[in-house]
Amino acid sequence: MSDVTAPMAGKVIDVKVNVGDTVNEDDDLIILEAMKMEMPIVAPASGTVKEIKCKKGDSVGADDVLVVIE
Amino acid sequence: MIDWNLAVRIFSFGLGAVFSSLAILIAAIYAFGKILKSIEKKAD
Amino acid sequence: MLEMVLTTGVVHLTIGNLVMWLIAFLFIYLAITKNYEPLLLVPIGFGILVVNLPLTFLMQEGEGLLWKFYHYGLEWEVIPPLIFLGLGAMTDFGPMIANPKTLILGAGAQFGVYVAFFGALILGFQIPEACSIGIIGGADGPTTIYTTVHLAPHLLGATAVAAYSYMSLVPIIQPPIMRLLTTDKERKIKMRQLRPVSKKEKILFPLVTVLVICLIVPASAPLMALFMLGNLFKECGVVKRLSDTAANELMNIVTILLGISVGATMSAEAFLRPQVIFVFIMGLVAFAFSTAAGILLAKFMNLFFKEKVNPLIGSAGVSAVPMAARVSQIMGAKYDPKNFLLMHAMGPNVAGVIGTVVAAGVFIALAG
Known part of the structure; x- marks a missing residue:
């Protein structure tokens, strides 16, 4: 199981997956906006999305857990 | 005619000032970071 | 009848005016369709257009409206420092304070300034002109304008436009x-x-x-003092109104005056000269060498430090904020989508602004 954390403070502008989805390594999970730039947060490894801890429009801090993958 | 002496002086002073001022700034940032930390420790 | 015709601008139009119109339309077109620095290119383009209308005398010394903007805004050195006040109120120095050694990358990326400086001298420019051309390599619009107004005001249109256009081409x-x-x-x-x-x-x-930099290079004080004042407004937390005004309303006001004043210096007689082409070539050389020097310095640092620096953030020492940092992020993510360099690149990026202001201060002190 692994936590996907925010690499920097920013705003969640899109959540690309749902709980239960199967994802492959490097698939987009979340689109985060910081410094007026959109950045995809990708899956660190293949697995199933167990939990999504943020939603569209949330402001997140660095190191906040965004998604849990199993 | 171009005063090459002046040109070389502008270059060496300029690059020297850029590097030395940023280097001193680095030292200053480390220093005040340390000082703040030690003050906070004392306060605890 | 003839007398009446002669009082119109039409008969006084020159080919040069028409060429400048095309340049003005190109700028406005690029701003609107390509989103290239629209906040500057729209007023600059419009300034170019109206200053190339015969008999309007907008740049007539002592009388013309745009001359007054230019004289009291730029020659009196009011506008570029006010822009720095706003930049200070918008800049987060956090990433730089967290990892101060990346500051040195902002110094490395000033190297291109001096390559272009010598390049311009070899092409036959005088020392003050070469300083103004070199500073384009710092990729900092207001500093370029500030330096040029001081040292080579006749090149203002060219250096300002070169700086802003290369910044958007980062x-x-x-x-x-x-x-x-x-x-x-x-x-x-x-x-x-x-x-x-x-x-x-x-x-x-x-x-x-402000203490360190202004003590070492006093000539950088006007820009540096207001830059840091703006940042103090932002960070101290008790003058949110001032910080907001500096970063928004005041910034917008001075941007309008800056844009139209720069455009107004670009009359056909002043701008359509072979020299201007050299300014653009040297500006590009400066950008390229600054980028390269930042990367090479990062690689050099890796020889000594246990904690490695990704050399892709070296190029962000070119002070185009935040474009250069974004490029580092995009390049890094291209080779490893799990790599986030944006915040690491912001350190050299804002250090580059400080480095460019220091370089400009030395230019003004020695060549002025």
Whole structure:
């Protein structure tokens, strides 16, 4: 199981997956906006999305857990 | 005619000032970071 | 009848005026359709257009409206420092305070300034002109304008437009140089997440910086003082109104005056000269060398430090904020989508602004 954390403070502008989805390594999970730039947060490894801890429009801090993958 | 002496002086002073001022700034940032930390420790 | 015709501008139009109209339309077109620095190119383009209308005398010394903007705004050195006030109120120095050694990359990226300086001298420019051309390599619009007004006001249109146009071309100019100078392994270097920076550190930073920089290079004081004042407004937390005004309303007001004043210096007689082409060529050389020097310095640092620096953030020492940092992020993510360089690149990026202001201060002190 692994936590996907925010690499920097920013705003969640899109959540690309749902709980239960199967994802492959490097698939987009979340689109985060910081410094007026959109950045995809990708899956660190293949697995199933167990939990999504943020939603569209949330402001997140660095190191906040965004998604849990199993 | 171009005063090459002046040109070389502008270059060496300029690059020297850029590097030395940023280097001193680095030292200053480390220093005040340390000082703040030690003050906070004392306060605890 | 003839007399009436002669009082209109039409019969006084020159080919040069028409060429400048085309340039003006091109700027406005690029701003609107390509979104290239629209906040500047729209007023600059319009300024060019109206200053190339015969008999309007908008730039007539002592009388013309645009001359007054130019004289009291730029020649009196009011506008560029006010822009720096706003930039200070918008800049987060946190990433730089968290990892101060990346500051030195902002110094490395000033190297292109001096390459272009010597290049311009070899092309036959005088020393003050070469300084104004070199500073384009700092990729900092207000500093370029400030330096040029001081040292070579007749080149203002060219250096300002070169600086702003290359800044918007950073995403095109930098990547090939970044690829050329880095290995695949280096591009994938991951950097440790930056530590959080306390509010006290952020408040102390502008105070310490203004002391250090202005003591070493006093001629940089007008820009540096207002830059740090703006940042103090932002970080101290008790003058949110001033900070907001500096970053928004005041910034917008001076941007309008800056844009139209720069455009107004670009009359056909002043701008359509072979010299201007050399300014643009040297400006590009400056950008390229600054990018390369930043990357090479990062690689050089890796020889000494245990904690490796991803050389892709070296190019962000070119002070185009935040375009250059974004390019570092995009390049890094291309080779490893799990790599986030944006915040690491912001350190050299804002350090580059300080470095460019210092370089400009030395130019003005020695060549002025």
